[in-house]
Amino acid sequence: MLKYIKRGILPLVLVLVVAVAFVGCSSETTTNATQPGTTTPANTTPALSGSFKIIGSNTVTPLSAVWAEAFMKANSDVSIAVSGPGSGVGIASLIDGTTDICQASRAIKSSEIDQAHANGVDPYEIQVASDALSVIVNPSNPVSELTIAQLSAIYTNQITNWKEVGGNDAPIVVMARDTNSGTHVFFKEHVVQMDGLSTKDTSLEYGDKVLFLPSTEEGVSQVASNPNGIFYAGLGYVNETVKAIGVKKTADDIAVQPSVETALNGTYPVSRPLLYYTDGAPTGLIKSYIDYCLSAEGQEEVVASGFVPLAQ
Amino acid sequence: MVQENTTAPATAAGSNQGLRRRLRLGEKVIEGWILLAGLLAIVVLLGIIFILLKEGLPVFAHTPPWEFLFGTKWYPVSDPPTFGIAPFFVSTLMITLISTVISVPIGVATAAYLAEVAPVKVREAVKPIIEILAGIPSVMMGFIGLALLSPFVQSLFNLPTGLCGLTAAIMLSMMSLPIIVSVSEDAMHAVPYEFKEASYALGATRWETIWHVCIPAALSGIAAAIMLGVGRAIGETMTVLMVAGGALAVPASPTDPMTTMTAAIASGIGNAVRGGLQYQAIFAVGLILFILTLAVNIFAERVLERQKRKFAR
Numbered sequence: 054m055l056k057y058i059k060r061g062i063l064p065l066v067l068v069l070v071v072a073v074a075f076v077g078c079s080s081e082t083t084t085n086a087t088q089p090g091t092t093t094p095a096n097t098t099p100a101l102s103g104s105f106k107i108i109g110s111n112t113v114t115p116l117s118a119v120w121a122e123a124f125m126k127a128n129s130d131v132s133i134a135v136s137g138p139g140s141g142v143g144i145a146s147l148i149d150g151t152t153d154i155c156q157a158s159r160a161i162k163s164s165e166i167d168q169a170h171a172n173g174v175d176p177y178e179i180q181v182a183s184d185a186l187s188v189i190v191n192p193s194n195p196v197s198e199l200t201i202a203q204l205s206a207i208y209t210n211q212i213t214n215w216k217e218v219g220g221n222d223a224p225i226v227v228m229a230r231d232t233n234s235g236t237h238v239f240f241k242e243h244v245v246q247m248d249g250l251s252t253k254d255t256s257l258e259y260g261d262k263v264l265f266l267p268s269t270e271e272g273v274s275q276v277a278s279n280p281n282g283i284f285y286a287g288l289g290y291v292n293e294t295v296k297a298i299g300v301k302k303t304a305d306d307i308a309v310q311p312s313v314e315t316a317l318n319g320t321y322p323v324s325r326p327l328l329y330y331t332d333g334a335p336t337g338l339i340k341s342y343i344d345y346c347l348s349a350e351g352q353e354e355v356v357a358s359g360f361v362p363l364a365q
Numbered sequence: 366m367v368q369e370n371t372t373a374p375a376t377a378a379g380s381n382q383g384l385r386r387r388l389r390l391g392e393k394v395i396e397g398w399i400l401l402a403g404l405l406a407i408v409v410l411l412g413i414i415f416i417l418l419k420e421g422l423p424v425f426a427h428t429p430p431w432e433f434l435f436g437t438k439w440y441p442v443s444d445p446p447t448f449g450i451a452p453f454f455v456s457t458l459m460i461t462l463i464s465t466v467i468s469v470p471i472g473v474a475t476a477a478y479l480a481e482v483a484p485v486k487v488r489e490a491v492k493p494i495i496e497i498l499a500g501i502p503s504v505m506m507g508f509i510g511l512a513l514l515s516p517f518v519q520s521l522f523n524l525p526t527g528l529c530g531l532t533a534a535i536m537l538s539m540m541s542l543p544i545i546v547s548v549s550e551d552a553m554h555a556v557p558y559e560f561k562e563a564s565y566a567l568g569a570t571r572w573e574t575i576w577h578v579c580i581p582a583a584l585s586g587i588a589a590a591i592m593l594g595v596g597r598a599i600g601e602t603m604t605v606l607m608v609a610g611g612a613l614a615v616p617a618s619p620t621d622p623m624t625t626m627t628a629a630i631a632s633g634i635g636n637a638v639r640g641g642l643q644y645q646a647i648f649a650v651g652l653i654l655f656i657l658t659l660a661v662n663i664f665a666e667r668v669l670e671r672q673k674r675k676f677a678r
Binding site: 138139140141142144145148149164165168223224225226231232233237238258259261262263264265266267271274275278279281282 | 437438440441442443444452511516525526528606607610611612613614622624631632633635636637638639641
């Protein structure tokens with residue numbers, strides 16, 4: 054046993070050294086960020102400085118990351134940390150007071166607002182962009198359009214074979230995001246439970262054969278490699294390795310492909326707002342960041358990231 | 366302690382008695398330090414039990430314990446939420462069992478080979494490599510499972526998807542193998558040479574010596590190795606979360622997608638508000654996981670005790 058321990062010492066020391074090195078780096082950057090005025094260029098008006106956190110939706114993360122990067126480039130004394138475990142996590146963090154901005158791909162629930170008020174937090178909602186929630190399949194799949202009712206039946210495991218919706222005779226591998234995800238909740242309410250249709254049924258839940266995946270990236274790569282897979286993702290995640298399905302409200306309607314145009318003109322049936330939540334109306338640094346996001350320049354980044362900008 | 370050692374030689378010339386007193390004092394300090402360290406482990410353990418009980422038990426006011434344990438519906442974000450962990454419980458048992466069945470025979474056989482058969486040079490080269498395997502982060506194992514193993518399992522069994530319990534179990538067995546090999550090799554290596562000499566003197570072959578002498582004599586070490594391996598398999602989260610599929614149904618076969626208790630905790634704790642119902646339910650899952658590992662440990666202890674008595678006779 055002693056030998057075992059001895060042999061373990063060298064790697065352990067190495068790991069410690071590396072860890073210490075990293076800690077050194079990160080503390081350096083945070084002190085730079087939090088010390089106002091140390092590197093302020095003389096020619097500019099009072100420069101912004103400080104740091105804040107954005108936690109929440111996996112869908113919004115690529116967009117927030119682009120905004121944060123551009124904002125930090127323009128204001129070198131600002132540091133922004135973006136992480137995207139899911140909208141539910143972001144809202145829970147906002148309620149617990151562990152984040153400055155919560156990014157969400159679904160609206161906050163009334164029960165969550167009550168919890169927030171109980172914790173002395175006042176959620177303030179700002180729409181920063183829109184999204185066409187896209188349903189994706191493998192490019193080799195002959196199915197190219199589905200009604201909301203068919204999608205609901207697929208996600209409740211009532212339809213289990215592609216031939217029932219006009220495809221090959223193969224089992225459907227149904228994939229969804231886990232409960233951390235705002236997309237999980239939005240899709241459940243608007244597609245599985247068919248909100249806004251005459252067949253609306255709030256007792257419907259995801260079927261128990263549905264695969265719940267921890268990240269959107271994993272779902273997209275699974276669909277890209279599995280000819281029988283189906284998954285949903287924000288428009289920004291749709292790439293050439295997968296095929297987006299045209300969605301129709303009812304069998305009589307025309308199927309609409311998800312895109313910036315169809316989301317903006319309201320013809321795509323499952324589009325949604327992407328939101329930021331703060332505790333009370335934003336002030337100071339966070340206000341200037343959000344102002345940047347909503348500016349024409351910020352909204353250009355929305356289009357560049359594959360999302361839908363706010364209607365002008 | 367360090368100070369004690371460096372100042373001692375300086376004063377040694379003065380008086381021998383002073384030095385001795387100093388050494389005795391140093392010993393006391395060290396003794397106290399070790400006692401404190403031992404107590405700390407117990408305090409931490411009690412603290413964990415206390416928090417699990419405090420945060421987890423209140424959920425049983427909403428969902429009675431039998432419904433919680435045997436319910437098959439887990440919808441934590443619905444209104445009203447339902448909490449039934451039977452699918453997670455069955456998945457955890459299934460995946461752990463399969464990974465143990467794969468890793469224990471291979472692990473013990475590898476250990477026996479390294480300890481008894483392999484030339485010293487091979488042993489010295491192979492063992493550190495196996496130990497490096499133990500240090501691969503679980504996320505990396507998850508990636509390997511996603512990219513390499515799951516397509517293989519999918520085509521081998523002709524499944525609709527390779528993300529299933531079997532894939533997770535194979536990855537877990539690969540993660541517990543290094544621990545089992547390394548610890549049981551140490552145990553077998555420590556078996557007194559006289560035992561083996563006596564066995565050979567009686568005309569036993571190498572195989573008979575390994576099977577009837579080395580393994581039984583090293584049994585307590587091997588059992589500890591297996592327990593460490595099983596413990597890793599039960600508690601592993603990231604790999605399972607990535608490759609086991611994450612379906613909520615009670616798995617009927619190892620090739621079904623499934624969610625283990627650890628994966629359910631990891632994928633649910635993020636959006637649970639402190640003190641909320643989902644938070645409590647997740648702590649209750651943690652409590653049951655804790656009881657499960659405790660039961661496995663106690664069971665192993667019993668078996669080991671019986672084996673030891675048998676061998677002593």
